[in-house]
Amino acid sequence: MEMSKLVSIVFAAAIPAVIAQSYRVETIDFPPHVAPEVGGLDFTPEGEIVVALRRHGVLMAMPSEDPSAFPWHVFAEDILHNSCGLQAISKNEIIVSQMAELTRIKDEDGDGIADLYETISDQWGVSGNYHETNTIVPHPDGGWYIAIGTASHNGPTFFNTKGAFSDMGRLGRNFAGVEWKGWVLRVFEDGSVTPFAKGFRMHNGIGLDSKGRLFATDNQGDWRGTSPLYLVEKDHFYGHPSALVWDEEFTKNVSENPLQYYMDNREQYEKDRTRAVVEMPQGFMCNSPSQPLFDMTEGRFGPFAGQIFVGDIAGARIIRCMLEEVNGQLQGACVKFVDHDLRPGNNRLVFSPDGRSLYTGQTVRGWGNPSEGLQRITFTGKTPFEVQSMSLQKSGFKIRFTKPVDKASASELSNYAMSRYWYLSSHRYGSNQKDMTEIAIKDAEVSQDGLTVSLKIDGLEAKRIFELNLQEGLLARDGSRISQPQICYTANTLR
Amino acid sequence: MKPFHILGVLFLCFQLHGNAEQGKAVFAAYCASCHGPEGAGLIGPNLTDAQVLHGSAHEQIRNVIANGIPSKAMPAWSAILSPQQIEDVTLFVESIMGLNLPSPVLTGESSVTPFPQGTLARPLLMRTFMPKLELEDEVFAHHYTSRKTPKYKAKTGIFNIDDFDLPIDGLPGAIAVNFGEKLSYCFDTTECRLLYAWSGGFMDMTNYWGEGSGNRRKKFGYIGELLGPVSYMASGPASLSGEPKFKGYRKVNSIPEFLYSIDGVEFTLRIEPGEAPGDLLCHYTSRNWKGKRSLQFTPEAAEQIQSNKGSFKNGTLTLKAKEAASFTLSIKANS
Numbered sequence: 001m002e003m004s005k006l007v008s009i010v011f012a013a014a015i016p017a018v019i020a021q022s023y024r025v026e027t028i029d030f031p032p033h034v035a036p037e038v039g040g041l042d043f044t045p046e047g048e049i050v051v052a053l054r055r056h057g058v059l060m061a062m063p064s065e066d067p068s069a070f071p072w073h074v075f076a077e078d079i080l081h082n083s084c085g086l087q088a089i090s091k092n093e094i095i096v097s098q099m100a101e102l103t104r105i106k107d108e109d110g111d112g113i114a115d116l117y118e119t120i121s122d123q124w125g126v127s128g129n130y131h132e133t134n135t136i137v138p139h140p141d142g143g144w145y146i147a148i149g150t151a152s153h154n155g156p157t158f159f160n161t162k163g164a165f166s167d168m169g170r171l172g173r174n175f176a177g178v179e180w181k182g183w184v185l186r187v188f189e190d191g192s193v194t195p196f197a198k199g200f201r202m203h204n205g206i207g208l209d210s211k212g213r214l215f216a217t218d219n220q221g222d223w224r225g226t227s228p229l230y231l232v233e234k235d236h237f238y239g240h241p242s243a244l245v246w247d248e249e250f251t252k253n254v255s256e257n258p259l260q261y262y263m264d265n266r267e268q269y270e271k272d273r274t275r276a277v278v279e280m281p282q283g284f285m286c287n288s289p290s291q292p293l294f295d296m297t298e299g300r301f302g303p304f305a306g307q308i309f310v311g312d313i314a315g316a317r318i319i320r321c322m323l324e325e326v327n328g329q330l331q332g333a334c335v336k337f338v339d340h341d342l343r344p345g346n347n348r349l350v351f352s353p354d355g356r357s358l359y360t361g362q363t364v365r366g367w368g369n370p371s372e373g374l375q376r377i378t379f380t381g382k383t384p385f386e387v388q389s390m391s392l393q394k395s396g397f398k399i400r401f402t403k404p405v406d407k408a409s410a411s412e413l414s415n416y417a418m419s420r421y422w423y424l425s426s427h428r429y430g431s432n433q434k435d436m437t438e439i440a441i442k443d444a445e446v447s448q449d450g451l452t453v454s455l456k457i458d459g460l461e462a463k464r465i466f467e468l469n470l471q472e473g474l475l476a477r478d479g480s481r482i483s484q485p486q487i488c489y490t491a492n493t494l495r
Numbered sequence: 496m497k498p499f500h501i502l503g504v505l506f507l508c509f510q511l512h513g514n515a516e517q518g519k520a521v522f523a524a525y526c527a528s529c530h531g532p533e534g535a536g537l538i539g540p541n542l543t544d545a546q547v548l549h550g551s552a553h554e555q556i557r558n559v560i561a562n563g564i565p566s567k568a569m570p571a572w573s574a575i576l577s578p579q580q581i582e583d584v585t586l587f588v589e590s591i592m593g594l595n596l597p598s599p600v601l602t603g604e605s606s607v608t609p610f611p612q613g614t615l616a617r618p619l620l621m622r623t624f625m626p627k628l629e630l631e632d633e634v635f636a637h638h639y640t641s642r643k644t645p646k647y648k649a650k651t652g653i654f655n656i657d658d659f660d661l662p663i664d665g666l667p668g669a670i671a672v673n674f675g676e677k678l679s680y681c682f683d684t685t686e687c688r689l690l691y692a693w694s695g696g697f698m699d700m701t702n703y704w705g706e707g708s709g710n711r712r713k714k715f716g717y718i719g720e721l722l723g724p725v726s727y728m729a730s731g732p733a734s735l736s737g738e739p740k741f742k743g744y745r746k747v748n749s750i751p752e753f754l755y756s757i758d759g760v761e762f763t764l765r766i767e768p769g770e771a772p773g774d775l776l777c778h779y780t781s782r783n784w785k786g787k788r789s790l791q792f793t794p795e796a797a798e799q800i801q802s803n804k805g806s807f808k809n810g811t812l813t814l815k816a817k818e819a820a821s822f823t824l825s826i827k828a829n830s
Contacts, residue, residue, distance in 0.1 A: 035607040035704075055611070055704060068548075069564075079611060081622035098622060100668040100684065103743065118743040122684075126667035127641060128624060130703075130717050153647070155717065158665040160627065160638040162685050170644040171654065177641060263652050427652045 022302065022384035025341050026067040028359075028374040034059070034072075037372045038361025040086025040096060040135075041348035049350075050075070051361060051374065052083040052096055058105070058114075060091070063352065067376060076105050076114045084204070085136035085146065086348075097134040097146055100126045100162060102187055121191040124148050125163025125178025130155045132181060133204060135291070140212035143188040145196065145232075147203040147216060150174040150181045150242060169245035172259050173222040173429065174201050182243025184216065184232055198247060199238035199273065204347070205291035205310070206232070217289035217310055220282045225423025225431030227289045228276030229310065229321055231330050239273035239425055263427050277330045278321045279423060279465055279490045280310070282430060285334060287314035290347045292321070297355030302379045303388060303402045309337060311346030311360055318346055318360065318377075322389050326493055333390040333489040338377060345371035352376075385480040387487050388451075390468065394495050396442075396457040397466065401482075404450030406475040415474040416441045419467045420459060439466065450477060462494050518587030521580045525572065534588070535596035543594040551592065557585040609700040610722075613673040615768065617749045621671045623703065624718045625681050627664040628691055628725065633732045637685050637739060638667075665718050666690070670744075672751060673697035678768035679723070680775065687739035687755040687762075688729060694772035694828065695723020726773025726828030727799060734790035734812070735760070760784050773828030784819040801825050 030036040040052030048060045049070075058076035075094070085097030092107045094114075101122035105114045126132065129151030136144045151157065153173050157165070163178045170177040184196045184206065202219040209215065214232040218224055223240040230238055237244070244250040244258035255261035262269040280286035290311040299305050308321040317339040323332035345362030352359065357378040364371040388400040409415060418439035424431040443456040455468075470485035522534065534542040545551075549559045560581050563571035572581060613619025643659040666683060669690065673679040680692040698719040733739070737758025744751045745763075752765040761782040769776050790812040792800060797810040804822035805814035814822060 033607060055607070055700075077617075077619070079619070079621035079623065081624075100622070101741075115746040116743070117745075119684075119741055122668075122741070125639075128663070128665045128667045130624075153660070156660065156663045157641045158624075158627075158667055159640055159662045160635045160665075160667070161641050162667040163639060165639050165641040167642060167644055170641065170660070171647055173647065178639075 022380055022382045023338065024378045024380055025338070026376045026378070027343075028070055028376055029068040030059075030070075030373065031072060035372065036361075036374060037363040037365065038345075038348055038374060039082060039084040039363065041350045041359060041361040041374075042086045042088040042094075043350060043353055044088045044091045046091050047353050048088075048091055049352075049359065050086060050088040050094060052076075052080065052086045054082065054363065054365070055079055058083070058086075058094060058096070063357075063376075074113060075107070076117075078114075078117065082133055084133045084347075087136060087138050087144070095120070095136065095144070097136045099132065099134070102134075102136065102144065102146060102191075119191075120189075121187050121193055122162075123187075123191070123193040124180040124185070125161060125165075127151055127161050127165070127177045127181075128156070128158025129177070131174070131202070132178075133202075135204060135206060136187075137206045137208055137214070139186060140208065143186060145206055145214055146185050146187050146193075147200065147206045148180045148183050148185065149202045149204060150176050150200070150240070166245045168251075168257050168259070169242055171257070172242050172427070174240070174242065176242040176245055179246055180243075181246075182240055183246065184214070195247075196234055197232045197236050197238065198243045199236075199240045200243060201240040203230075204313075205289060207292040207294060207308070209294045209308075210296055210306070215277075215292050215294075215308070217292050219288050220430050222427055222429055223425050225279075225425045226282045227280045227286050229278040229280065229289070229292060229308070229334075230274065231277050233274070236274040237272050239269075259427070266426075269425075273425070275463075275492050276490065277323060277492075278332050278334050279488075280319060280321075280334045281423075281433070281465065281467070281488055284486065285336065285488060286310070286312050286317075286319050288312060289319065291349050293349040293351070293358075295351075297351055300355030300379065301351065301358060303383055303386075304337075307389075309349055309358060310334075311349050313345055313347055313364060315346075316340050316342045316344045318342065318349070318358075324389075324391055326392055326495055329493055331392075331490050331492045333487050335387055335487040336484045339484070342375055342377075343371045343373060345373075385476040385478075385482055386484055387470075387482070390487055390489050392460075392489065392491055392495055393454065396455040396460070397468070397489065398452055398454050399468070399487075400452045401450075401476070403476045403478065403480070405446060405453065406477050406479075407446045407450060409473050409475045410446045410450075410453050411444055412473060413441050413444055415471040416444060416455060417469040417471060418455075418457060419469075420461065420464050421467070422464050460491070460494055462491060465490055514583045515586040515590045517580075518583035518585070518590075521576065521584040522587050525576065526584065533596050534591045534594075541596070542588055543591050543596040545593045545595070547588070547592060553585060553589065556588055557581060560585060560588075609704045609706060610697070611673070611700060612675065612697055614675045615677060618672050618674045618751070619697070620744075620751050621673075621698070622669075623671065623700070625666040625669040625671055625690075626718055626721060627666055628721075628728060630690060630728060631730055634686065634688070634690065634729050636732055670751075670753075671698065671719075672766070674768050676723075677772050678775065679721070680727075680766055682753060682764075682766070684741040684755075685739070686733060687741050687753070687757060688733055689727075689764075689766065689775075689777065690729050691725055692727040692773060692775050692826070692828075693721050693723045693725045697722060724773070727775060727826050730796050731791070731793035733757070734792055735788070769825055769827070771828055775826040777824040777826065778821075779819075779824070780821050781819045784814070784816045787813060787815050788819065789813045799827050799829055801827075 037054035061070040061072045081099040087095040102120040104118040106116040131152035133149045176182045185193045203216040205217040220227045241258035241262045310319040318337045320337040345364040348361040391398045420437045421433040445454045466489045561573040641662045645654040646658040668684045700719040703717040742754040763780045765778040792810045804818040
């Protein structure tokens with residue numbers, strides 16, 4: 001082995017290559033009187049970063065090279081109620097979703113501090129439960145999508161609720177005691193709302209792709225065997241029954257108690273629910289996904305254009321998802337993007353206007369060790385050695401890498417390990433990995449350019465997750481080792 | 496430490512001993528709370544490193560002390576200290592640079608507290624779950640009620656009909672405003688109504704925010720607590736019947752003015768402190784107030800309330816459209 005190769009391998013083993021060489025993580029400082037529990041994050045068209053905080057209103061700053069010298073100034077002084085959705089329209093106007101309403105916040109007198117807080121819409125209930133968090137994304141045709149999270153059995157409701165209360169909706173672990181919990185609504189500019197999709201548990205993160213399609217993550221728990229990423233389509237049901245108490249069609253024609261109904265009718269449940277396009281395995285991949293952010297930087301943030309970054313609140317990481325169309329349906333894979341080099345609490349993500357940096361706004365509330373603040377991940381321009389994409393084939397998977405692989409090591413079957421399993425979606429909290437099966441790799445064929453490896457396998461099956469673990473012996477041509485060797489493909493359908 | 500630095504420090508100390516000593520006293524009085532008693536850092540950075548953050552030359556240090564670093568919450572001390580004191584403390588800082596004292600370990604500490612506060616000139620508005628106090632049911636005409644429901648065990652999927660989840664008291668959509676010690680009040684966006692007022696302090700948010708920057712809510716107790724005696728509490732049905740619709744608020748000279756409509760009448764309401772602690776002045780404007788309308792108050796409310804317009808008899812305030820266009824209710828704190 002060449003000396004240079006050996007050195008780089010030793011180096012790669014000591015420091016995660018993706019962070020050390022290709023991406024730099026910096027911690028952005030806040031003034032010491034500010035607890036930076038980040039609920040919302042965006043950039044104004046003028047290039048200022050906007051941060052909605054749990055206790056300190058909304059701050060803005062023009063980012064500086066020096067992460068410790070952001071010139072923070074207060075835009076909204078008021079303490080907003082769980083401001084977890086944010087759209088910055090200009091340096092004078094932002095939209096914030098709070099517990100009880102969607103609010104337009106404006107600085108009308110031009111002194112830099114907001115003076116008008118206009119209620120755009122409050123057409124959903126508030127039970128008094130701490131868990132009912134909302135988040136927004138602008139609708140491509142004007143107005144917004146708003147994701148209305150459910151309540152948790154870890155907290156009570158109030159005797160006096162805002163909006164109608166449903167006894168049936170109150171049942172369950174995560175519940176929809178008041179209107180539109182567990183739904184995505186469309187909010188029009190005039191404040192009127194129409195229901196869009198239903199059956200969510202805690203979809204603390206919605207995002208649009210370049211075609212304007214809506215995606216949502218949800219959190220592992222009851223009716224969530226593991227944490228999903230969904231393509232959200234109009235009127236679809238995403239598998240958490242509590243929301244259906246606010247669906248008149250369902251309560252009239254099917255059952256007044258959707259929770260009990262689907263506990264008793266497993267087959268019907270599987271027919272009725274729309275499956276995730278990617279399931280992110282609990283624990284080693286993702287614990288508590290937040291916002292899915294599509295990389296529209298066209299390569300300025302590295303080789304993952306068009307893919308999706310997902311923050312993890314309970315983990316010190318960001319996950320990367322990649323999608324493809326199979327039989328007219330979207331499905332795909334997930335892999336960790338940054339692991340351990342970040343703080344936990346990754347709640348909101350936004351790209352800087354120049355596309356070189358990904359900002360992650362952090363907060364951990366109530367459970368877990370407190371973690372909060374803002375960090376910035378910047379692409380250094382040096383291509384990392386990672387799995388670029390994982391694509392289902394008739395006889396296995398095609399793995400594309402960001403750099404050409406070393407042909408000898410990539411042809412070695414022992415450098416690949418694969419397993420197959422699935423997660424059960426039921427009223428129980430989470431799921432173990434069902435029917436865990438080792439999958440034999442029959443062949444690994446490296447393409448001429450060294451960028452792709454086609455794996456032939458036995459045991460392809462629909463509605464299964466295929467977990468690929470690249471082994472340490474697999475090298476790039478330049479000798480570097482893959483920094484995130486574990487990738488999980490959700491095969492809802494086969495080619 | 497390099498010999499050069501030792502010499503430098505010795506030289507400075509020798510030549511300007513008296514002034515650096517003075518500077519030490521200034522440091523203890525004004526700087527130690529952030530930079531630590533030894534200057535080894537606390538919330539502010541460690542000043543005993545060989546190099547300090549914003550330039551280590553005499554001029555640069557003096558400049559930072561005089562003009563501050565606003566983005567990092569370092570105040571501009573020229574507003575408080577004399578030029579001589581700034582010069583002295585500059586020399587003191589130079590005398591401790593290079594001592595390389597270890598920074599105290601601080602995890603998650605900051606100057607954040609769970610006691611938010613506004614002032615008379617710049618009141619603080621907070622939206623959060625608020626205590627219901629002893630407010631009567633009639634006050635909640637436009638709220639719904641929740642009920643006890645059978646406890647559910649997700650593991651077994653069984654509803655326990657002998658054990659229940661019980662609702663608690665709290666306000667789901669209220670706004671709290673604090674003018675410092677003199678006045679705090681709670682306005683509800685569902686009823687579009689002033690619910691209660693108090694004085695003495697604002698709120699202890701530890702239940703919901705945790706202590707300091709602790710960030711841990713107390714299980715099941717996530718409603719903040721009022722600090723100080725309640726001076727007014729709404730009673731009875733709303734004085735103007737009809738569906739209330741909250742539209743937001745505007746800050747006029749930093750003071751919130753709520754915007755809402757009831758029964759087609761468009762209101763603004765600006766609440767300010769009155770004369771004594773806990774007193775309130777409620778300035779209303781209205782549009783589309785047709786003819787003569789009556790506002791009904793309970794006997795206990797009527798005892799506390801006066802109006803500068805219209806006639807107020809037996810708990811009924813009657814206002815003509817012209818009077819209702821702009822009127823003020825003054826509320827005296829109950830004893």
